[in-house]
Amino acid sequence: MNNVFRWASLVGVLMAFICGLWLPQMAEARSSQSHELNYFQTSKVKIAGASALRIEIGMTGEEPKYTVKDSLLRKQVVITLPETRRGKVKEQVKLNNDLAKHVKIMEVEGSTQVIIDCVNTPVDGNYRVTTAPAERRLNKPARIIVELFENGAAMDAVPGIKGKTIVIDPGHGGSDTGAIGPTGIKEKDVCLAVSKKVESLLASSGARVIMTRSRDVDVYAPNATDKQELQARCNVGNRDPRAALFVSIHCNAFSNPAANGMETYYCAGSQKGYEAANFINEELAKAGGLFNRGVKTANYYVLRHTSMPATLLELGFVTNYREEKLLRSDAYQTKLANAIVRGIARYFKG
Secondary structure (H helix, E strand, O other): OHHHHHHHHHHHHHHHHHHHHHHHHHHHHHHHOOEEEEEEEEEEEEEOOEEEEEEEEEEOOOOOOOEEEEEOOOOEEEEEEOOEEOOOOOOEEEOOOOOEEEEEEEEEOOEEEEEEEEOOOOOOOOEEEEEEOOEHHHOEOEEEEEEEEHHHOOOOOOOOOOOOEEEEEEOOEOOEOOOEOOOOOEHHHHHHHHHHHHHHHHHHOOOEEEEOOOOOOOOOOOOOOHHHHHHHHHHHHHOOOOEEEEEEEEEEOOOOOOOOOEEEEEOOOOHHHHHHHHHHHHHHHHHHOOOEEEEEEOOOHHHHOOOOOEEEEEEEEOOOHHHHHHHOOHHHHHHHHHHHHHHHHHHHHO
């Protein structure tokens, strides 16, 4: 009987030793999976004039790391997310779309793979994968965003932007219409339309884009004070240490409808701010064809309270009959967006 007790004690000691070795490692392995997929959404969108399918896959935690491979034979885009669990999203999603047929989300050895069965052969230029930070006001978590372009329509990449993090601030929004033109065009709508085109062009060139707003909303809250609203916009960019440039997009206004032209601003004493304002000014002047009112200093809140170089653009006078007509035109908005991106690229190339 004593031998039995001795053996039982020895087994107990060994089990405790084994548990002491392995359980912490198992706990560490579990805790290392810092993301869990919990959001899935698809939408048809227009990106720089091309039709596209956007697939958004959201997750807990901050923006994830990922790798991308495409299979030409299988017509698949495969995204691997290390240290990620599948979470609440479905394993199989059928898509009633002419750009993708099916999405499969599966766990593989501590990682999660997102496999997209495409209609067109996935090659460089007809799809892209980016990340987006959490947008709590929109109830959107941090996300992987996959965009597939119609008929393999390649997006023209602008050199010098890849890898840069750029904050785009569409002026006004929500309860703040901004200036209103003679036929009712609202500044906030022009700013958002141009900004979204800039976002698409930057992303297609490999930049990481942070939008202070992506739809017609107040960034802080409806009817907030100017300081609350403007500081909220600065906070969006200041939260990310990678942000290298802040571009605020506006339209001008004046009581005299004859006032006209475009101009760009920077904060006095900011050499980098001046360079960004100057390069973008030159490109807007060439592309837009409006009277160039020049590059100027100003005490605007978003120029003084951002932690990165910043510039504010006035695309034209929405209160001027001719310029209002231009600013409401999709083709003209696209022309301005391309000019802004070219100016940003020149800034980063120095």
